[in-house]
Amino acid sequence: KQEVTQIPAALSVPEGENLVLNCSFTDSAIYNLQWFRQDPGKGLTSLLLIQSSQREQTSGRLNASLDKSSGRSTLYIAASQPGDSATYLCAVIQNTGANSKLTFGKGITLSVRP
């Protein structure tokens, strides 16, 4: 059974700091890995999707890396801003025959202090 872990559960940093959010998974037989952002009480916004054949993806100040063999992914946020405050979830996507299955971590709640 796939398990996705995100530690720590919460993180508080001062504005301007570069930071890394970690995600680990137990079964390396994944198809893709996706990072989402979730604001309080809201839905999920996709940030980056990394295909299993890729090592990383970049979008603006965000960079996500994937190491399937070690079961790890990181989300790097450069020059953090108060507007980055949210919960960040990673999800691994696996092939289940004709379907796909997303397994989510519990998320890391980030607070960026002005």
Add this chain to the structure above:
Amino acid sequence: EAGVAQSPRYKIIEKRQSVAFWCNPISGHATLYWYQQILGQGPKLLIQFQNNGVVDDSQLPKDRFSAERLKGVDSTLKIQPAKLEDSAVYLCASSPGPGVVYEQYFGPGTRLTVT
């Protein structure tokens, strides 16, 4: 392109009452998912539809939860009767197809509070 629409956005009910949530997927998306996200947890799949047929409902508490997608477009998720532990955000997602090559797109969610 319009995204996944859900309503209502918020709902407060008392335990043992019933409630229904509505989802309108992205136009043309054949696959529709309902997830339950309890506070502090990641979303958990409740049910997956392919057009108007159920593909996976293995984690749906069928004694109290039901869902339908009669015309293969909109979907309704119902809880009857509700329990305190049903308090959660209910997320609807859709994708063009069921396979791993298709990304899932999520709606804004419905926050349910059961008192």
